[in-house]
Amino acid sequence: MKINEILKKEFNLRDEQIKNTIKLIDEGNTIPFIARYRKEMTGEMSDVVLRAFHDKLVYLRNLESRKEDVIRIIEEQGKLTEELQKNIAKANTLQEVEDIYAPFKQKKRTRATIAKEKGLENFALAILNGEVEDISIEAKKYINTEKDVNSEDDAIKGAKDIIAEVVSEDAKIRKYIRELALREGMISTKNSKDEKSVYDMYYDYNEAVKTMAPHRVLAVNRGEKEGFLKVKLEINNDKVINHIVSEYVKEKNKSKEEIILSSIEDAYKRLIFPSIEREIRNQLTENAQERAISVFGKNIKSLLLQPPVKDKVVMGFDPAFRTGCKIAVVDKNGKLLDFTTVYPTQPQNKVEEAKKELKELIRKYSIDIISIGNGTASRESEKIVSDMIKEMDEEVQYIIVNEAGASVYSASELANEEHPDINVSIRGAISIARRLQDPLAELVKIDPKSIGVGQYQHDLNQKRLEQVLGGVVEDSVNSVGVDLNTASYSLLEHIAGISHSIAKNIVAYREENGDFTSRAQLKKVKRLGPQAFTQCAGFMRILDAKNPLDNTSVHPESYKICESMLKLLGYSMDDLRNKNIEGIDAKVEQIGLKKLSEELEVGELTLKDIISEIKKPGRDPREDGMKPVLRTDVLKIEDIKEGMVLKGTVRNVVDFGAFVDIGIKNDGLVHKSQMSKSFVKDPMDIVTVGDIIDVKVIGVDMDKQRVALSMNI
Template sequence: MDEDRQGTDLIARQLAEEFKLEAWQVDNVLALIDEGNTIPFIARYRKEKTGSMSDEVLRDFSERLTYLRNLEAKKEQVMGTIEEQGKLTSELKEQIQKAATLVEVEDLYRPYRPKRRTRATIAKERGLEPLAMILWKQDDTTDMNTLAGAYVGGESDVATVDDALQGAKDIMAELVADEAEYRKQIRSLTAAKGQLTAKAKNPDATSVYEMYYDYREPVHKAAGHRILALNRGEAEKILSVSIEAPVEEILQYLERQIIRGEARRELLEEVIEDAYKRLIAPSIDNEIRGELTEKAQDGAIHVFGKNLTQLLMQPPIAGKTVLGLDPAFRTGCKLAVVDATGKVLDTAVIYPTSGPGRIPEAKQKLKQLIAKHHVDIIAIGNGTASRESEMFVVETLKEISDPVSYIIVNEAGASVYSASKLGTEEFPDFDVALRSAVSIGRRLQDPLAELVKIDPKSIGVGQYQHDMNQAKLSEALTGVVEDCVNKVGVDVNTASPSLLSYISGISKTVAKNIVTYREETGRFHDRRDLLKVSKLGPKAYEQCAGFLRIQGGDNPLDNTAVHPESYAAAQNLLSLLGYSLEDVQSGGIAQIQNRLRGQDEEKMASQIGVGVPTLKDILSELAKPGRDPRDEAPAPILRTDVLEMKDLREGMVLKGTVRNVIDFGVFVDIGVHQDGLVHISQLSNKFVKHPLDVVSVGDVVDVKVISLDLERKRIGLSMRL
């Protein structure tokens, strides 16, 4: 128990140092996580205990905590295994306990790990270990052949002196390869001075990897997106990728560590070269490439997460009837009209891209749907035939008097949803393409509510996502979606099971039970009604209640992010400031924060029984109950006319929407079928370390056209206006 306590204290101190936190913050967060509290709940409702740590920092903290606990568990397992062998010295135990990474622990464990039959183990079976140790220690200067001769013949199956010496050399080579300190230094030298190289397997072949056909770059300078590109080129058998290590420097280092005189120099030089090239280099290369890949993947996952956050947090277009259009050629464009609540009002199929003869009929049908349902906006998917569909829509809109606009919507993942079990359950009578049209329309109305139905990996705002550790990617992106959903909150009386399942403390089963309860009783009138839901116990209620909203319920605080545990504090605050719950119900108290100006926040917080962070959160909610944090983001650009790539000219300045952010730049929708690229060098007049430091997905930006390649459909843009 003392060792467990010591390990916990070490982890706590390390986390405090790495995250620049006070000891009390670390202790509180560890306790909160171990009690089963979710990250969104801790971030929002335990600010006093965490020092107002953000959800992003808390997730990084939790991930690092898991790694350090796994590291401690690995150390215990390794020390136990070595102790069972009777080989755990106090010095080795101290080395293992001080190891900072799993790689270091594995290096120390290597000599004691059960091995498959190697050249060294075969030599030991033949009785050659004593000879190897004599030569290794370099104390006995007797002629090597004479020493080896003693192990030839007799009961031994060693036939010649050369056989004996070769077996001894194999044993010594493994000794070199198993030494943890040597591996550590070689890994460091290779990472610092090695070159990452790539060659084309067929230099005459055309591919997207041509820039890597004769590639060389220092390992420590290789950017993440290049690492992932090389990995993919290698996986597709187009590239041969390797690491060129500073071999001479490594061999000299080993010789300095091992050779103590001239008597055995030639033999040991041969052993060292064999140990490095046969046993050490291949595994070190794999480890370094693995580390490079992991770091590149972590960077790509981070970028994907940031992009996904911005996409999910785009403002909803409330109160509008939307017509979703899923473009296609031969099979026709699928249309779905959804009202302001997302309810499907009508569907149709038209064929404006199948030939000029069918355009009049398609126009007529589109006009009928617009007039019948008072459509405000047409959302056009950006897939196949999107450009042709856009031109058709613009021509049709010019022929009607109604003020209807359109927007191109990123339809990534719509087909995944359409073919999913969830899509089938939601629209059993629709074919796959009609479900896509509904999804396209709804994702314009409320991106968050619709996109949670789709696997985050399929939403299309990352790079190389299919080449990554899929479990790690899914975990990270699920965390992003959870944070977004809980930041916004959901109306428990209208939310889908998909949306509810991302709420803190609610499983997929409980989400379905909430919907079942709603259908059976009509609606939730009070947050306490949640306790009547099957399998939603007190702990789950504590975690979820603050994130679920009830509009028009019995208690106006139920339509805020104020947690039920703080209702008494909120009511006390209202009384102290001369307000009542009725004032909240009538639309909020916009001036409530002004009433507190000049007063002692610490004293006021103490009076109502909460901390200052919670006091500020309560004030914010009472001022604007039911507010949507997404409303602060820029609204999407609605269009009424079409722009083609041939209409562009170098020097033109246009307004566009950021569609994707990657390591080397930003893709911007400027209203033509092809997104333009703003290279990282064109993002600002100042140095930009990463595009995310300048822009986010969904941002509306001004860009200048700096290059056009009509044949390859490439548009170069600049934000350096």
């Protein structure tokens, strides 16, 4: 099948969509730009679908390139046949192409190549082709002491090695065994260490290849890597051998069945099965990794797009024991006002001194919220903060935030640039405060892998993980847009078309020339050319711009269309500036969207987006999300009883359920079987990171400090 046909079938798209999308990608347009501003051309494909489309396009192009290479190499060997060329053309995966190419690949010295060097290839082929009547007489013809073939047995042994390799390189045989393993194979695990571990459940475990859940594949892999498990693939060996025999033992060579069968058994045990086992394990691992990366990406996106807590003075509280709790106070815009270190936890236990100092800071800066990191000593710190709030007249609340990555940021070059005179340990507290005020702006400063909302992230393909998470961050930042006059370069560099160096140039231009007053000024930024401007302009916002459209996601290429539309509907740019365009929907409906788009010579999808944007200029799409739960009191696991109904925040979603912060030291687990009264295949269909949900306590394990929760209330 042609590339376009495969894409059409896999993504259920029209020919025009395929053609247009490939053209847009090949022209160097970014995924966020295509998703937002080229909806007419793509048929409104989302950024998620576009990225999957792009990945498949790259794979298929690499497949075609590899086919051409293989055909060229085989042709150079003078061995290319019409049938071979057809089989290569029909191959749908790189694995199939490599299977076909295997017999023609330059090999290291194998038992078969050594036998061929001894002149035994014709003997082996004669046996297979049924051209040998008396094996003993034929074998004697190949005795050659100079080539170390000293007897009939030596000749027969060498011929069998060649036959074994012929069988092992048969693409059809490999395909049959691979499909059988995927369809009927079992993964079996046994313990290899006589000691208890987190892998206890896999010490005597069997599961079908086709049903093995991704998180179990990754758990088994890790157990094997750490030396606790022995893992093997089990398939019906007799069924395989019988199938190979049926392919290779025919009427013409049946008299030599014993020799051929011996070669087949050797080929299967020594050459084919170990290779197929690796392939199946690799395929399971790749699928599991893709799933884990996908889960990680969705969790990261939910975390990045959590609603900001705006216009609040925040105290960042980075808990610790021995080294003390680091405190940072930031104003409503995230600017550092003050910092200190207090020692209310073990071993110092200076609780009253810490409370006194914190109260002074709260009163001095009119602090609204205390943002406590969820790491070491978090719950001990929470108890102290909760007790302190009860002692105060001021209205102060607190929240536990995910502090993952704060220490990574603290020691980074970026943190050093932002706070050159501030101790590394205090920078973590600044990050904890700011990530409550604007999670997106703060979390983009941290390597997504360090944010800790996935599973087995250290076991994953790191290059692929970085690629996917980079795309997630890019899509998240562009879906929100950035304030051109306040955004850091670490945020700007995730905008479509903007590189790290151009992001720094934007900040430098702003520092030299003052705030941007129009998007058009971006064209004056060093190295920001016309292509980059086209990609990035619609995602940049200018709060008090001369042109009110500069504070919307309307692209500059559509400004004239927007102005014409406003005029046609009886509005002016001043009306837009003063947010005085009530009733625009009724006027559009009166004319009709289709007629209006024809009159303005613009696509209906683009026109709908323009109308939606000018109704709410500068609106933050994150405002529709669930606001974080602020607390004034603390719970201990001893307070938790079965049957209690609590409100909690989803901290992490994995294949088997969701971890929920209910205000105690360890997050409770809602297993996917407790998420709904009906079957739940994917927990992400039910909840996402940051969701606020009601849960019922269905189990408390004091020994393991675990709480089981249910959403079936």
